[in-house]
Amino acid sequence: MSAPGFVPRLDAADPACRPHLARLAGRAGEVDPAVERTVREIVEAVRAEGDAALIRFTRELDGVDLEREGLWIEEARLEQAASRLDAATRAALEEAASRIRAFHEGQMARLGLGGAPTPPEALPEGIYVDSRTTPLARVGCYVPGGTAAYPSSVLMNLLPARVAGVEELVVAMPTPRGEVSDAALAAMRLAGVRRVLRAGGAQAVAALAYGTGSVPRVDKIVGPGNIYVATAKRLLFGEVDIDMVAGPSEILVVADDTARPDFVAADLLSQAEHDPLASAVLLTPSRRLADAVEAELARQLARLPRRDIAARSLAAFGALVVTRDLDEAVELANALAPEHCELAVADPAALAPRIRNAGALFLGHWATEALGDYCAGPSHVLPTGGTARFFSPLSVETFLKRTSLIACSPEGARRLAPTAIRLAEVEGLEGHAEAVRLRQRALEAGG
Amino acid sequence: MSAPGFVPRLDAADPACRPHLARLAGRAGEVDPAVERTVREIVEAVRAEGDAALIRFTRELDGVDLEREGLWIEEARLEQAASRLDAATRAALEEAASRIRAFHEGQMARLGLGGAPTPPEALPEGIYVDSRTTPLARVGCYVPGGTAAYPSSVLMNLLPARVAGVEELVVAMPTPRGEVSDAALAAMRLAGVRRVLRAGGAQAVAALAYGTGSVPRVDKIVGPGNIYVATAKRLLFGEVDIDMVAGPSEILVVADDTARPDFVAADLLSQAEHDPLASAVLLTPSRRLADAVEAELARQLARLPRRDIAARSLAAFGALVVTRDLDEAVELANALAPEHCELAVADPAALAPRIRNAGALFLGHWATEALGDYCAGPSHVLPTGGTARFFSPLSVETFLKRTSLIACSPEGARRLAPTAIRLAEVEGLEGHAEAVRLRQRALEAGG
Numbered sequence: 001m002s003a004p005g006f007v008p009r010l011d012a013a014d015p016a017c018r019p020h021l022a023r024l025a026g027r028a029g030e031v032d033p034a035v036e037r038t039v040r041e042i043v044e045a046v047r048a049e050g051d052a053a054l055i056r057f058t059r060e061l062d063g064v065d066l067e068r069e070g071l072w073i074e075e076a077r078l079e080q081a082a083s084r085l086d087a088a089t090r091a092a093l094e095e096a097a098s099r100i101r102a103f104h105e106g107q108m109a110r111l112g113l114g115g116a117p118t119p120p121e122a123l124p125e126g127i128y129v130d131s132r133t134t135p136l137a138r139v140g141c142y143v144p145g146g147t148a149a150y151p152s153s154v155l156m157n158l159l160p161a162r163v164a165g166v167e168e169l170v171v172a173m174p175t176p177r178g179e180v181s182d183a184a185l186a187a188m189r190l191a192g193v194r195r196v197l198r199a200g201g202a203q204a205v206a207a208l209a210y211g212t213g214s215v216p217r218v219d220k221i222v223g224p225g226n227i228y229v230a231t232a233k234r235l236l237f238g239e240v241d242i243d244m245v246a247g248p249s250e251i252l253v254v255a256d257d258t259a260r261p262d263f264v265a266a267d268l269l270s271q272a273e274h275d276p277l278a279s280a281v282l283l284t285p286s287r288r289l290a291d292a293v294e295a296e297l298a299r300q301l302a303r304l305p306r307r308d309i310a311a312r313s314l315a316a317f318g319a320l321v322v323t324r325d326l327d328e329a330v331e332l333a334n335a336l337a338p339e340h341c342e343l344a345v346a347d348p349a350a351l352a353p354r355i356r357n358a359g360a361l362f363l364g365h366w367a368t369e370a371l372g373d374y375c376a377g378p379s380h381v382l383p384t385g386g387t388a389r390f391f392s393p394l395s396v397e398t399f400l401k402r403t404s405l406i407a408c409s410p411e412g413a414r415r416l417a418p419t420a421i422r423l424a425e426v427e428g429l430e431g432h433a434e435a436v437r438l439r440q441r442a443l444e445a446g447g
Numbered sequence: 448m449s450a451p452g453f454v455p456r457l458d459a460a461d462p463a464c465r466p467h468l469a470r471l472a473g474r475a476g477e478v479d480p481a482v483e484r485t486v487r488e489i490v491e492a493v494r495a496e497g498d499a500a501l502i503r504f505t506r507e508l509d510g511v512d513l514e515r516e517g518l519w520i521e522e523a524r525l526e527q528a529a530s531r532l533d534a535a536t537r538a539a540l541e542e543a544a545s546r547i548r549a550f551h552e553g554q555m556a557r558l559g560l561g562g563a564p565t566p567p568e569a570l571p572e573g574i575y576v577d578s579r580t581t582p583l584a585r586v587g588c589y590v591p592g593g594t595a596a597y598p599s600s601v602l603m604n605l606l607p608a609r610v611a612g613v614e615e616l617v618v619a620m621p622t623p624r625g626e627v628s629d630a631a632l633a634a635m636r637l638a639g640v641r642r643v644l645r646a647g648g649a650q651a652v653a654a655l656a657y658g659t660g661s662v663p664r665v666d667k668i669v670g671p672g673n674i675y676v677a678t679a680k681r682l683l684f685g686e687v688d689i690d691m692v693a694g695p696s697e698i699l700v701v702a703d704d705t706a707r708p709d710f711v712a713a714d715l716l717s718q719a720e721h722d723p724l725a726s727a728v729l730l731t732p733s734r735r736l737a738d739a740v741e742a743e744l745a746r747q748l749a750r751l752p753r754r755d756i757a758a759r760s761l762a763a764f765g766a767l768v769v770t771r772d773l774d775e776a777v778e779l780a781n782a783l784a785p786e787h788c789e790l791a792v793a794d795p796a797a798l799a800p801r802i803r804n805a806g807a808l809f810l811g812h813w814a815t816e817a818l819g820d821y822c823a824g825p826s827h828v829l830p831t832g833g834t835a836r837f838f839s840p841l842s843v844e845t846f847l848k849r850t851s852l853i854a855c856s857p858e859g860a861r862r863l864a865p866t867a868i869r870l871a872e873v874e875g876l877e878g879h880a881e882a883v884r885l886r887q888r889a890l891e892a893g894g
Contacts, residue, residue: 092869103576111558128810129550129824134803136837150874183873219837237684238692241837245685260889266882273878305877352852356581363575363854366886370879371853371860374867377576378851390583390666390688392849402839404825405799406818407810413818420821422539426630427597430752431720432817435713439813442707 007297007314009290012283012323012332024250024279024317025336025386032227039202039231046206051213057203062145062176066198071214073173073185073196081185089183096375097155097190103377104163108396113165126412130405135165136241138216139399140208141193142223142233145174145200149184156379157223157243157394158191164399169193170218172208174200200225202232209240222381222394243394247385248277248317251369252338252358254329254351255284255293259344263365264289265296267342270370272313273306279317281336283329290320330354337388340369359388410446413439454744454761456737459730459770459779471697471726471764472783472833479674486678489649490656497659504650509592509623513645518661520620520632520643528632536630543822544602544637550824551610555843560612573859577852582612583688585663586846587655588640589670589680592621592647596631603826604670604690604841605638611846616640617665619655621647647672649679656687669828669841690841694832695724695764698816699785699805701776701798702731702740706791710812711736712743714789717817719760720753726764728783730776737767777801784835787816806835857893860886 010017045053055066085093113133139161143149158169171193173184188196197204197215205225211217221233222243233242251271253264268280284290297314301307323329330351333341337357345351348363355361359382362369373380383391408416417436424432457464492500502513532540560580588604590596605616618640620631635643644651644662652672658664668680669690680689698718700711715727731737744761748754770776777798780788784804792798795810802808806829809816820827830838855863864883871880 088869089873092866092873095866096870107578127823131554131825131840131842132799132808137803147875152870152874234685238681238834241834262885263882263889266878266885270876270878270882273876300881304881305875310878348854352579355850356584358850360851360853361579363852366857366860367853367855368860368882368886370871370882371855371863371867372851373879374870375863376574376853376855378578378853382851387685387688388848388850390848393578393851395578395849397844397849401835401837402842402844403802403805403835404807404819404829404840405810406807406814406823406825407795408814408818408823410813413813413815416818416822419539419542420818422535423543423599423821424817426536426539427599428594428752429717429720431713431717431757432820434747434751435710435717435815435817438709438713439815442710 007294007318007320009294010319010321012321012328017321020319021281021321021332021336024281035227035231036235039228039235042202043206043232043235046203046212047210054199054203054207054212054215057201058199061201062174062199064175064178064198069198071197071199073180073198075194078185078189078196081182082189084182085186090186093151093155093183093187093190096152097159099375099377100155100159100379101163104160104396108163111396111400125415126409127415128405128407132403132405133400134403135167136219136399136401137166138168138170138218139166140170140172140218140221142200142205142221142225142229143171143173143184144225145176146179147181149173149181151181151183151187152374152380153224154184154187155191156381158188158193160379160394160396161222161399162192164396166399168216170195170197170208170216172197172199172204174204200229202228205229205232205236209236220399222398243381243398244383244387244391248279249274250279250339250384251342252281252283252333252336252340253342253344254326254333255282255286255289255344256326256346257286257289258346258365259284259289260365261289261292261296263368264293264344265300267368268293268297268318269300269304269310270368271340272310272318273304276309276312277317278313280314281318281338282320283323283332285323285325285329287322290322294320326351333358337386339382339384339388340372342367342369357388359383359393410443414443454741454765454767456741457766457768459768459775464768467766468728468768468779468783471728482674482678483682486649486675486682490653490679490682493650493653493659494657498661501646501650501654501659501662504648505646508648509621509646511622511625511645516645518644518646520627520645522641525632525636525643528629529636531629532633537633540598540602540630540634540637543599544606546822546824547602547606547826548610551607551843555610558843558847572862573856574862575852575854579850579852580847581850582614583666583846583848584613585615585617585665586613587617587619587665587668589647589652589668589672589676590618590620590631591672592623593626594628596620596628598628598630598634599821599827600671601631601634602638603828605635605640607826607841607843608669608846609639611843613846615663617642617644617655617663619644619646619651621651647676649675652676652679652683656683667846669845690828690845691830691834691838695726696721697726697786697831698789699728699730699780699783699787700789700791701773701780702729702733702736702791703773703793704733704736705793705812706731706736707812708736708739708743710815711740711791712747714815715740715744715765716747716751716757717815718787719757719765720751723756723759724764725760727761728766728768728785730768730770730779732770732772732776734769737769741767773798780805784833786829786831786835787819789814789816804835806830806840857890861890
């Protein structure tokens with residue numbers, strides 16, 4: 001490894017390498033018992049007392065008096081925020097919104113809503129089975145307060161819900177010391193939000209999950225938040241659906257000799273600047289590239305406004321790893337299952353199918369992650385901490401649910417009866433068998 | 448209400464009715480702190496010690512010595528179990544498997560796997576965005592031991608995974624006192640399972656979630672289990688994906704005057720016989736039907752082998768409710784969001800779209816729930832306890848995940864750059880803006 005305080009250099013053959021990388025992939029699902037106790041108390045209070053608890057905790061924790069300010073940010077305030085934006089920002093938000101909408105409309109067209117029951121009599125076997133897809137009725141979206149109220153995040157969470165057909169979107173956003181981001185409010189307006197709760201933390205999540213006198217109960221809660229928000233979402237999972245347990249952000253770049261060191265370094269830094277806990281890793285069989293990226297990192301870091309955050313992130317959760325070959329890089333990438341994976345190689349389309357586990361794949365030298373973060377189209381809400389092994393990006397499917405449909409004619413029931421009766425007998429569930437036999441007997445009696 | 452010990456009769460206009468029904472819909476997500484502490488200790492021990500803890504807890508809790516018996520049930524034992532089945536049971540399992548497979552193959556054909564990256568140069572705007580769908584690599588399925596090792600459940604959990612393309616299925620099944628169900632083993636064989644762990648409880652769930660020296664780590668754990676299993680799954684959610692937090696089973700029958708009281712009563716009993724905690728509810732505007740169903744319930748209950756269980760279930764979680772009209776029945780059904788909902792009405796196809804929240808809808812007088820439980824095709828693993836508001840039935844989608852794909856040509860990057868740069872500036876993320884500007888400058892320099 002190189003000097004402490006800068007980015008670790010590793011060789012994939014080095015025994016220290018895999019444990020270092022494994023630590024990066026295992027950052028999901030960690031639990032802080034003290035936070036959990038606090039959150040449980042807040043959640044229980046909101047369940048029992050409703051608005052009173054929501055108002056009390058918001059006064060104590062945010063210093064905001066909801067009884068005076070009102071629970072909801074006025075719709076006029078959203079419009080005002082939109083009208084205050086400069087032209088360039090407004091155009092950028094609109095362009096991003098239009099691309100995000102278009103991507104998710106494409107997804108929706110492929111998936112479709114549906115499952116319209118056909119009369120079973122019309123069916124050849126007399127049996128109709130289908131799966132009906134419908135949007136969730138009401139969705140809550142958490143938006144962190146202050147400078148973390150990223151307008152891009154508002155669009156990336158809410159537009160897919162909108163495209164999926166969710167009727168009602170409810171945003172919860174804390175306004176500590178009354179601070180509100182105009183850009184975030186404008187983004188909410190673009191996404192068609194009409195209800196913005198002036199509250200955050202575990203108390204806002206609990207209010208959305210259980211409903212209170214003033215806050216309607218939602219079916220699902222999405223959106224990023226601090227450890228209290230994340231813990232509340234985790235504890236309330238089952239009572240309400242949640243998007244995912246989000247951890248710190250990650251980028252993994254798989255690069256060969258065709259990669260430009262300045263591009264790779266800039267992309268690693270664009271992740272590292274998020275958060276001291278963010279992770280930025282390069283995997284490359286080219287030692288020459290790793291050397292050049294290291295030099296570029298030092299050069300670019302010096303000019304970066306958020307260099308303190310980025311330097312801490314690189315030192316703790318970064319790595320420049322030289323692998324035996326691209327195959328080994330692919331293998332390590334799949335074990336890490338990163339949130340973002342850039343393929344900065346000569347033939348990214350050939351490599352992409354071999355990366356099984358990643359939230360989003362960026363193909364080639366020009367698809368820098370920042371384009372995906374803001375405006376390429378797919379949501380930037382992606383599985384972190386190795387959970388890309390089994391979780392998916394936020395999409396229209398996040399806001400859809402299915403219902404199985406089963407119908408049969410008398411003839412269909414007759415056809416299925418012997419199988420159902422036999423299996424019910426094997427399982428010792430005579431009541432199940434009898435419900436089917438009754439139909440059999442009715443059919444025999446009726447001819 | 449009628450005499451205690453039998454099924455409650457309610458009028459929807461009665462103020463006691465909605466609280467009674469609300470209690471039925473709120474049975475998900477309840478937590479027992481003592482169980483949670485025990486499970487947390489077991490899970491931590493398996494994480495820290497691996498096989499040693501798995502072996503120790505299985506000896507203590509199941510009285511099975513895995514070191515002597517072996518961790519895995521031999522494949523020959525699965526084949527033996529299949530060959531021991533009588534012809535009728537074998538035929539029934541095969542018929543059920545074939546219908547379950549066909550339904551999920553239909554789903555798979557509609558969804559498709561895919562997202563094959565096209566070279567971005569070939570695209571008009573130079574921007575390629577897509578969503579790739581791939582199966583999970585390895586899935587664990589919990590099968591309860593002894594008489595609860597229902598072969599139908601094995602098929603309903605594992606065949607959708609198989610059809611989705613999951614490469615490796617690992618079953619965990621406790622064998623207390625060495626007891627194994629031949630029918631369950633035969634069903635596993637039909638589903639293509641080769642690895643069956645001879646262990647259950649929280650220790651088996653933890654072994655699947657973390658992996659041990661002998662047990663491979665899985666990406667998702669599905670399948671029903673007791674409170675320890677359910678709690679372990681809930682605690683490990685995020686470390687691994689899980690299917691859902693399953694509660695006691697439920698049926699809701701919406702019926703009009705065209706319904707046959709004997710059919711309705713039999714269907715209610717087929718749910719009530721599962722478990723003293725199961726719920727069976729009738730909603731009908733016809734007082735005449737409610738009276739007749741009550742009489743039929745008494746008559747059929749007397750003959751039911753599992754009448755003690757069914758009677759306790761009906762008394763505690765059953766209800767015969769007379770509503771003002773079908774509209775009120777629909778409204779109450781949506782508030783309950785039942786696991787199974789039968790529409791025993793003259794025109795079920797017209798009513799079905801109005802029932803928004805249900806795991807499965809059974810249309811008409813002939814589609815008794817037992818046909819869906821065993822062989823109609825859709826999985827019988829459905830959301831319970833009101834979670835049909837937001838959860839979906841187990842299906843091929845349960846075993847698929849998505850990865851976003853983003854590619855662009857130099858021209859595509861140029862097109863997206865101004866929007867991304869502006870939004871990065873608004874959010875104060877200069878590193879993001881710089882990663883994009885670097886590409887802009889390279890394109891200007893290169894012409």
